[in-house]
Amino acid sequence: MAMERELLKSLAKKPATLCYPSEKATPVEGIRAKVAWDIEKCIGCGLCPQICPSKAIELTGKGSEAEITYYLDRCLFCGECVDVCPTKTIKTTSEFELAFTSRTEATIHYKRSKPSSNRKEKGC
């Protein structure tokens, strides 16, 4: 009769699953999800594309002119880039709904807003 007891108990309970688009699970603290660059802080050291196990990060340009292309569809969400970044440019976000209809949507370009010459002066 063990199963029957459980069945009766479950009758009084709410469903265990969430009704997805209207109800969403709250991401836990420290979730490993999509990562984001604060590109202005990037020094172009090249550690993140080097450590990435799935070649999801591409670095173009050098030093303070460096820009990042992040291929979300290749990302394993391991967070190695976040750990390796010397200037804490890369941060983990809590965005976990990452389904796309095309590959271009899943490619994120991080471009510098200021012209590079100004930044150079600032850097000097």
Add this chain to the structure above:
Amino acid sequence: MATRIPFGPQHPALKEPINFMCEVSDEKVLSVRPRLGYIHRGVEKLAENRTYNQNLYLIERICGICAFAHVTCFSQAVEEILNIEIPSRAKYIRTILAEMERIQNHFLWLGDVGHEMGFNTLFMYSWRDRELVLQLIENISGKRVNYAMNTIGGVRRDITSMIMPSLKEGLNHLEERAKYYTEMCTKDPTVLRRTVGVGMLSPSDALELCAVGPTIRASGIPRDVRADDPYAAYEEIPFKVITYDGRDVASRLMVRLDEVLESISIIRYALDNLPNGDVRVRVPRRVPKGEAVSLVEAPRGEDLHYVRADGTEKPVRVKVRAPTLANIPTLCKMLIGENIADIPVVIAGIDPCIACAERLVFVDTATRKRWMWNKQELRKYATKWYRKK
């Protein structure tokens, strides 16, 4: 009338997709011939082109369920070549996560075997409760399936005192559920009828065919890497090796359920006695020339990794022997003399993580008539056959 049944080859859930050529007479299986090598992913070759750190994430994806066991095994092998000792706190965290993985695997398996015997209520309840342990894992690592926790030289995240109370509370709930399932599985007529006396494996056969994991322990032989060749923190943690003498699927069920309770007590002990200190040591990118073999008791049995390094930052050879492969000869032995209706339960009994539909071709050798059944149809046939009985 003898009939040949190829079972498979589409078992993508297995690390080694497999085809079983069963020869049957009426309802009884007369002989079984396994055939391997259908979906070769080339993981071992791929590992040779990646750095050790990148390989961690590749190795983690050999299996979605035993991910942590595989990556622990690989890390241990590389650490042995590097000749480094990881901090004891890292060892304890590895133990805690390995045991949590065992709990989630066993709950998943319980649901799977329930599904195979046509007992979908059990499947739904046990998967609902598996969610509890997945949440605990997510609290620690930030991920639910591939935890990305292990690294060469320790673990990447610490268990903070903040999450300690929620872990303990979660464990209490899990213990309650595991006790309930143990009680239910010893009493429920559906479970008993489909598992008792099904898929018998004698201890001598188990030893001869080198069975591993819960399969050999359900034949009464206490063989467990955690006790025989302790790794991580198992040397310092007291625990029992669970064995049952029933030799059938019911015993395998009980071994796994008791292991869940044992795992909970291991985690509790490890959380209470968690040493202080660092969780990782920094290791060089280049691994000196050498080779190492590492063993880990994955939820499904003994997992073996062999790594050879040549002084560069990439390994020369990585060899993986997953537990399911070790259990295939035993599975063939178990299937002989079973009913066709019991094939799914016996195969599920070794926990080969059958997640996707596989195909069955029935060939009547007398009339050369061929027909196909997928897993669902076979399950339907099995349920109907048992109802009639």
